[in-house]
Every structure is written in C-alpha cells, then in structure tokens.
Amino acid sequence: MNQNLSEAIQKVQTAQALMNAYEGMYLDLEVAPEERERADMAICTFYAIWDYIKGVEEALNALEGDCRVVDAIYAAEDVRRQRTLTTE
Numbered sequence: 001m002n003q004n005l006s007e008a009i010q011k012v013q014t015a016q017a018l019m020n021a022y023e024g025m026y027l028d029l030e031v032a033p034e035e036r037e038r039a040d041m042a043i044c045t046f047y048a049i050w051d052y053i054k055g056v057e058e059a060l061n062a063l064e065g066d067c068r069v070v071d072a073i074y075a076a077e078d079v080r081r082q083r084t085l086t087t088e
Contacts, residue, residue: 002067005060005063005064005067008060009057009060009061009064012053012056012057012060013057015053016053016054016057019046019049019050019053022046023046023050027043027046
C-alpha cells in the first residue's frame, strides 16, 4: 500500500484519539449562564470539525480498499508475466 496513504490514515486516527480525549476532558465543564450561548457555539464547532475528520477517515478507508484492489491486480499481472517468461 502507498506509504503516503498509510501516514494519512495514521494521522486521522491520531486526530480521532485527540478529539475523544478533548471531548471527555472539556465538553463536560460547567459554564456560567451568561456564557452558555458561547459554550454551545464552541461545542457545535467542535462536533462540526469532528464530523469533517470522520468524513476524511471514511474517504481514506475507501481509498485504502481501492489501493488493495490495484495492488492485487498488479501482483496477478506480475505472476502472469513471470509464468510467461518461464515458459518461453
């Protein structure tokens, strides 16, 4: 599989872990009533960013599957080519 794709998947997984940690640590805090609207906006922004990260993760996972198919096609072609060279 492509090294750049592997690194991108790993970085998204790291971002997911950070988002989980941030959610558990900061989104449960008590806020003063006058700050409630601002806190709600920050929470909505947090989840919008997390949804975007999840979308990127889904796209990378689909791309990873496509790359595996392409790798299998190349491997089959290499085997076919080696057999042709051996029998000639």
